[in-house]
Amino acid sequence: MASILAFAGSNSSTSINHKLVKYTTALIETHKIQLYDMTRYPFPMYSEDDERQKGFSNSLVELKNDIQRVDALLISVNEHNGNPSAYFKNLLDWLSRLERKFLQDKTIFLMSTSGGKSGGANSLKVVKNMLPRFGAEIVSTFSLPSFKENFEADGIVDDTLRTEHQQALDAFLLNLK
Template structure:
């Protein structure tokens, strides 16, 4: 059985992307450990901070968790049409301590928002940058109009739920 680490790229305490992560992680047949990136606080990345302070134990702990995983389940939020500064900062720090921190790890990449595009711009950015860090195969799913299509911890739109099930089976087959 493969180990999958799951997290949302959001730092909101009411993150709909975290709700999506919780729901989808229950559908996976492998062992999934859901974490919150806010448990690993990092200062805003800057070369001066990196030079002065080096790499924090918090960052090393997060990297260790990712290194022990066989694959990742990530759901990204969107701020003003792009990836959130919070998530970008996490990527910046991880890639500085170990550039290929996702070496050969397959990723199930999701995004959601209350808009019709479901944070697609953020997902596209993330799908484009993860291979730089060594990510293997990336399977993608977008949930648009979260408030309309997600109720009581489940995707209620049957077409979207069927798409999710298909893509999850593709992801698991790739592990």
């Protein structure tokens, strides 16, 4: 049984990416899941001055340690103006300053969603190219377009998208150690 840490790249209390992550983790039965609500992880914008003067917060160190303790990560990234949110980029900046290869040997299922037809695909592409710099292995991706039309309380309503999501999840689970 593998251990998986799951979270959205958003710190919004109404995050649709968090809803997608929560739905996805509910489909996983054979592994240990930790689901994080990133609204509980506020970090100041990264600056070398803050790092030098204040060091690293306990919550950042704990998050890094939690990431390193698990076998895999399930992340859904939001999109602001065609890129990952400032929050998520900032989180990566802090974590990489704490330890450059903080994702070393981590298997990752990377997802995105948005209210628009692209489903956060631009952000997904940027993050997919970025995470391997920190040691990650992206084994599966999924983008859910038009969240309000394709997602309800029970999950993904479009049959084709639900199948694509399940196939991406299955591919991720097959890669777990």
